[in-house]
Amino acid sequence: MARLSVDEIARATGGRIVSGDPGKECAGAAIDSRKMQGGEIFFALPGTRTDGHRFVATATGAGAAVVQEDVNAPEGVAVIRVPDTLKALQDLARHVRSKGVPKKLVGITGSAGKTTTKELLAAMLERRFRISKTVGNFNNLIGFPLCLLNVPDGTEWMVAEMGMSTAGELRELSLMGRPDAAVFTVVRPVHLEFFASLREIGEAKAELLAGLAPGGPVIANADDPEVARIARRHQGGRVVWYGIESEDVDVKLRGLAPGPEGIGSRFRLEAGSETVEVSLPLHGLYNAENCLAAAACSWALGLSLKEIAEAVRDVRPASMRGVVHRGRFTVVDDSYNSNPAALAKALEGAALLPGQRRVAILGDMRELGPEGPRFHRESGELAARLGFSPILGVGELSRELVAGAHASGSTGAHWVPDAAAAAEWAAGEVREGDLVLVKASRGVGLETVVRRLVEVN
Numbered sequence: 001m002a003r004l005s006v007d008e009i010a011r012a013t014g015g016r017i018v019s020g021d022p023g024k025e026c027a028g029a030a031i032d033s034r035k036m037q038g039g040e041i042f043f044a045l046p047g048t049r050t051d052g053h054r055f056v057a058t059a060t061g062a063g064a065a066v067v068q069e070d071v072n073a074p075e076g077v078a079v080i081r082v083p084d085t086l087k088a089l090q091d092l093a094r095h096v097r098s099k100g101v102p103k104k105l106v107g108i109t110g111s112a113g114k115t116t117t118k119e120l121l122a123a124m125l126e127r128r129f130r131i132s133k134t135v136g137n138f139n140n141l142i143g144f145p146l147c148l149l150n151v152p153d154g155t156e157w158m159v160a161e162m163g164m165s166t167a168g169e170l171r172e173l174s175l176m177g178r179p180d181a182a183v184f185t186v187v188r189p190v191h192l193e194f195f196a197s198l199r200e201i202g203e204a205k206a207e208l209l210a211g212l213a214p215g216g217p218v219i220a221n222a223d224d225p226e227v228a229r230i231a232r233r234h235q236g237g238r239v240v241w242y243g244i245e246s247e248d249v250d251v252k253l254r255g256l257a258p259g260p261e262g263i264g265s266r267f268r269l270e271a272g273s274e275t276v277e278v279s280l281p282l283h284g285l286y287n288a289e290n291c292l293a294a295a296a297c298s299w300a301l302g303l304s305l306k307e308i309a310e311a312v313r314d315v316r317p318a319s320m321r322g323v324v325h326r327g328r329f330t331v332v333d334d335s336y337n338s339n340p341a342a343l344a345k346a347l348e349g350a351a352l353l354p355g356q357r358r359v360a361i362l363g364d365m366r367e368l369g370p371e372g373p374r375f376h377r378e379s380g381e382l383a384a385r386l387g388f389s390p391i392l393g394v395g396e397l398s399r400e401l402v403a404g405a406h407a408s409g410s411t412g413a414h415w416v417p418d419a420a421a422a423a424e425w426a427a428g429e430v431r432e433g434d435l436v437l438v439k440a441s442r443g444v445g446l447e448t449v450v451r452r453l454v455e456v457n
Helices: 006-013 052-058 085-098 114-125 143-149 169-177 198-211 225-232 286-300 305-311 340-350 369-385 398-407 419-429 447-456
Strands: 003-005 016-019 025-027 041-043 064-067 078-081 104-109 131-133 157-161 181-184 218-221 239-243 251-258 265-271 274-280 323-325 330-334 358-363 388-394 413-416 435-439
Touching: 003 006, 006 016, 006 025, 006 064, 006 078, 006 085, 041 052, 041 085, 052 064, 064 085, 085 143, 085 169, 104 114, 104 169, 104 198, 114 131, 114 157, 114 286, 114 305, 143 157, 143 169, 169 198, 181 198, 181 225, 181 286, 198 225, 218 225, 218 286, 225 239, 239 286, 251 286, 265 286, 265 305, 274 286, 274 305, 286 305, 286 340, 323 447, 330 340, 330 447, 340 358, 340 369, 340 435, 358 369, 358 398, 358 419, 369 388, 369 398, 388 398, 388 419, 398 413, 413 419, 419 447, 435 447
Parallel strands: 041 064, 064 078, 104 157, 104 181, 131 157, 181 218, 218 239, 239 251, 330 435, 358 388, 358 435, 388 413
Antiparallel strands: 003 025, 016 078, 251 265, 265 274, 323 330
């Protein structure tokens, strides 16, 4: 991690040293006083539920505290007063990035597949480079600068997931991170509460290009019309195209088929004069597309296809993103998030797995705006057509999902108001030999259903 003096921190954030030694060095950053290792900069972020200023007194291991109001700090902790602690966090991240920390950074964005693509790309690049990556869901204007300030010493490539909910966010992240390469997965109808059209979502994703280094490659999904439109505006820069359906691409995926017992996938990668067979252990054929995006980026950065295939042999899914739990019955935990396109792929992927019954526990998909009811009805129709029964809708919008399932002939579609009720229903309904898919937007909290099912499995 970059070592910064209290004086340097104050100058980079436009702050004033209230107390402490200006020459004292700090390394790393934190916003949770319980998770500090020692010597970090503690940023007291205000919030509606929790205000970081209340916890400055408990940040005994901090090297410095950055605050925007008067506080009592532990002995030995320097205090820097700024007008806005969130802006100070972002300003300091920009300062550290301007000093070449990390040496290189690749930014990944898209409406789906960002996290899995990040994990796969990190595994691939680790074959050649010292890497770090954004952790968990730290892909926004708070999490990303924290990750930048905690980059381990000697990192050659940082693999950074970059997300957004509204226009302008991704531009700020890009200008903060200054990516040396940019990866675009897909543009899908998500966040429609904040955008009027798919084109507007595409424009918001295109903001990743704002901070791209001159000559930095853009890795683009040729099968996605919006991604292709974005990439074509990268005038004068290198575009590395990848695709499954498209022919005229730099990195191709061909011969896609399910892995043993429907788990994972097998396919062939082709680039230049190289061809390699890949066995991907991640559940769902849709993850092959995420692997292809990561492979195209790795290939653009100098890895061979052989290295890429070897790197993904033993990867494991990120938490709540297609984790398969086996026992008396099989649970596919895809409870981290959901949108119409991702749910369709999850249903199709689960339908390939063996099971006496296909059970779907599906919660609300949020931020879809006025089209939300229609998307839920269509998702219920698809679940019924793919043979899922029973189907459980969880949350107010999912009333429409249940209605859609009924409209497609399902007699086993039910509705409950929340995750707690869904967990009780699942514990009493799921039988030995069943295949159960659990998926919803993060705020629905269907991980409680997964925990209950794993307990009784």
